[in-house]
Amino acid sequence: MGQVIGAKEKETSTYLKAYPMKSIGDVEKVKEDLKHNSIVIVRITPLAQKSLEELKKAVEELYEYAEGMGGDIARLGEERIVITPPNVKIWRALTQ
């Protein structure tokens, strides 16, 4: 079985998905993608323009979820957030 798993891991590559977050309901979509080992870059501006309260809630939920699953999360500029599954770490430079 060990070798089979190894072969499978090579076949199924990780996906990087980028999409906008339009409502708090999109949090479930992000969680689903993370569960399937995808890296997600969400553009938060559509939700920010709609409701800052919903945005805050969505971001908090994503932080908790990423931490809970052993993944990682970080801001990417003003408009985006990157969330990674456990096998991908976000590298934090000393100087940006």
Place this chain on the structure above:
Amino acid sequence: MGQVIGAKEKETSTYLKAYPMKSIGDVEKVKEDLKHNSIVIVRITPLAQKSLEELKKAVEELYEYAEGMGGDIARLGEERIVITPPNVKIWRALTQ
């Protein structure tokens, strides 16, 4: 040996690095990171403000390099480019 490789793959996780591209010389840094299996998100605005010709050259070089190594490359908004090593595919949605 098969099992040992499997174990190693689990240990060495992929890194996602985000940094600005300030000169065409930074292309080498990106290539080096890709070679080490990192995902790179470069902010191209600093180079765009310096020289559009250098930017064009840098982006062309990155496209060629990504394609040559079996990786992937895509724009991320107006300011950034994502480049991935062969094990990470960029998912392109039908609707953005």
